[in-house]
């Protein structure tokens with residue numbers, strides 16, 4: 348299953364790379380929420396591959412929703428995470444593929460085609476980047492930490508714009524980034540490039556593979572208050588573990 352997920356992420360990533368920079372057909376799902384023909388092509392390819400190999404498995408994909416099968420296995424896929432970046436030619440986007448078994452994610456693979464980086468994990472087996480083991484960072488304090496976050500598509504209308512958190516972390520961290528691909532952000536926590544990441548309003552396909560990759564790289568993933576993470580609840584705090592309480596305290600400040 349892990350090898351299948353890795354190959355699938357790589358092959359779908361090739362579709363993203365091949366269409367990069369071409370004139371794209373872009374539609375608006377919301378005021379600032381885009382979908383390109385490449386999101387749809389990539390998801391179609393992924394669904395075909397899963398259906399051929401595991402016809403009884405269920406699939407949850409961002410563009411096509413939940414398939415009809417009832418199964419203990421559910422593939423959770425984001426065919427293009429970072430669509431706004433992609434549509435602007437900003438090279439920070441990926442394909443994210445996870446496999447859930449009876450509600451627990453057991454396999455995750457995320458492929459960044461512009462850097463040819465494949466992040467992957469199987470529950471209990473550690474995490475890898477291009478087949479080499481990866482570990483979260485050992486940065487122990489917020490003042491030395493490079494953090495990352497994102498802003499949801501409902502940022503214009505939501506009362507929770509994440510700016511309060513962003514502003515507080517600017518005051519206490521070494522620096523804060525906003526890169527536009529939650530799945531890549533999580534991989535970078537796993538690889539020790541970021542020390543912590545938080546975001547609101549994400550969906551299961553943004554977090555399922557990345558959250559497993561972080562925990563398998565020795566990091567910690569919870570809701571903001573430190574309670575157990577749930578892919579279907581849109582709130583995530585992912586850190587190297589050492590910063591977890593400090594970040595949770597900042598997020599919970601009134």
Ligand code: IPD
Nearest residue numbers: 428429430497498499527528529
């Ligand atoms: C988005 C990205 C972004 C995050 C958004 C997501 P998409 O996914 O992960 O970083 O801030 O909330 O929806 O739409 O590019 O697949």
Ligand code: CA
Nearest residue numbers: 425428429553
């Ligand atoms: Ca996404």
Ligand code: CA
Nearest residue numbers: 409425427428
């Ligand atoms: Ca997407």
